[in-house]
Amino acid sequence: MGSFVSTQTEEGWKSDARHAMEAGRFCVICGGPFDIEGNVYTNDPKDPRFQWLYDLRLLGDVRDANNHMIASAGLIATNQSEIPDIFLSEPALFNETASGYFRVAGQTQGEIWFEALSYGTGYGTLFPLHAACITTSCRAIEHHQSRRRNGKRNHALAILSRLLNTRFAKRNSHADDSCEVNDLFSLCSYSPVYGPRSVLAMTRLEWWGGEYDRFYTDPSDESGTALFVQDVLRASPLDTLDCSYPLRVTRQPERLERLPTELLDEICLYLPVQSVIALHRTSKALTIRIPLDTAFWRNSLRDGSLHPHIWDLDTKWIEHQLPQSDVLSLDPAASWDWKSVAKLLAKKRFPVSGRDSRLVDVPNAFWNRCRIWATIEEALQEQDAAKSSMSQ
Ligand SMILES: [Zn+2]
Structure with missing residues (x-):
């Protein structure tokens, strides 16, 4: 894999995706937003192929979910996770131009509002994530666990929550640039070999050229x-x-x-x-x-x-x-x-160029799935290597 370097914003220009990231309203796994209204100028946000971006859940520890609740009016949110201490919300709603909070239906009626990707000392945070990114990540985690010899198996969702929280805490304690504290997987970086690692690293020219399209394609779509x-x-x-x-x-x-x-x-x-x-x-x-x-x-x-x-x-x-x-x-x-x-x-x-000619027409959905899978897989390998060097 080629070296990744962070992109510099061009003369102050930032894409709406980058603004969403800095406001903590993006998916830390794929780098994509939850609302593309006003973001993709040449496409209709209501286009069915973009709807997976609006299908999101909140994931974190139960304790952190409670700490990130802004308004509940006494309502209780349904936890769809069957794992002790892990909170996975029902489908959450988000609108970039509204409150900026994530809304989840209460068990009886009304809505509960959550903030996300904010840090409280001694606690973790709550992650808004695309449902398709959670599914793809959990599959990658299950595969990673299956390859371990004599390894103790754990729930993929719990591992994902812990992986995200560990990297979030590390970024918050070390990041020099406060704008990039939410960038857990170097999604703002640009590789000379592989190009932008996410929409967050795209240049203005790439943005205008419509290169966001493959990043905004549903990774769970297997049709092509x-x-x-x-x-x-x-x-x-x-x-x-x-x-x-x-x-x-x-x-x-x-x-x-x-x-x-x-x-x-x-x-x-x-x-x-x-x-x-x-x-x-x-x-x-x-x-x-x-x-x-x-x-x-x-x-x-x-x-x-x-x-x-x-x-x-x-x-x-x-x-x-x-x-x-x-x-x-x-x-x-x-x-x-x-x-x-x-x-x-x-x-x-x-690779952006010089790849096997049979890979020229990789479908966008497959390409995006591979990217998300590789992001999680590389993070798990990095984590294993760190644990192994500490035990030596
Ligand atoms: Zn995502």
């Missing part, structure tokens, strides 16, 4: 992913002239290697995909006995076991309209290089 993967696959025919040297076993099989193929196949069905790959690499005998053929890569992509940020990929539909091998008995996967597609789709950050 299958078509995109189909295009990538179409550009990845299998090399039928593969001249790689066939492997030969030079010693007698031992232990697992001696199991019947049917039994090995059955074992692999119950193993995580990373374990199957590891087993395949254990010895020449197992490399031959557990072939990671193109059907293996396709099936691993289909059920999300290989790349959890791609879920429910309809590989049957993807293969259906593509030209197939002349040999009818062959699996359709035999005609296409699913392995190369799987390798390409492992990327979650896409």
Whole structure:
């Protein structure tokens, strides 16, 4: 990943997204606002594709939620979290031109008003977040936990709340620029390789050029992913002239290697995909006995076991309209290089230029999902590395 540098505002110019951030009325995960009225000049804020930006929740500790309640008139807010001490509000309302507070319906009637992203000594804060960003983040957290060996599992929502609060407290104690205390994931930075990390880092020219569009696309929208993967696959025919040297076993099989193929196949069905790959690499005998053929890569992509940020990929539909091998008995996967597609789709950050030509038309929703996933994943890795260096 390239180095990130903070953007400087140009001659005092700031986008409305940046103003929203400085007022604490933005989503700290994606950098997007909750109201784009007057923000995106060439688009209609009522356009259905922008409505995910208006679907928000408040997340934090129960104690912090109480501390951030501005007006309740005796009403009680419904907590949708089933985790002790964690507060997740029902859908909240926000209007940039109104009070500036977040409004949530009470359990009986009326509204409860909350402020957010403000700091009280000794306490955490309450985070307004897009529902789609919470869902994407929790999926990334669950995947991160699943890869830990002997790690104790915790609720993804609780981990997300703690991650945000830890970074918020750190930024508040160290940030030099008071305007950027809310920037928990360097969303105001600009990479020479990957471009702006969020709308908050966009220049005026980029803004006028409509480059905010991909940042403002619903990351949970999966409608374009299958078509995109189909295009990538179409550009990845299998090399039928593969001249790689066939492997030969030079010693007698031992232990697992001696199991019947049917039994090995059955074992692999119950193993995580990373374990199957590891087993395949254990010895020449197992490399031959557990072939990671193109059907293996396709099936691993289909059920999300290989790349959890791609879920429910309809590989049957993807293969259906593509030209197939002349040999009818062959699996359709035999005609296409699913392995190369799987390798390409492992990327979650896409360079602005010089990228693989198959990635030129990445759909905006998929691009935004990858960006949000990578933001949380990188933060978790950073947190693990910090814990590991402290324990040494
Ligand atoms: Zn968001």
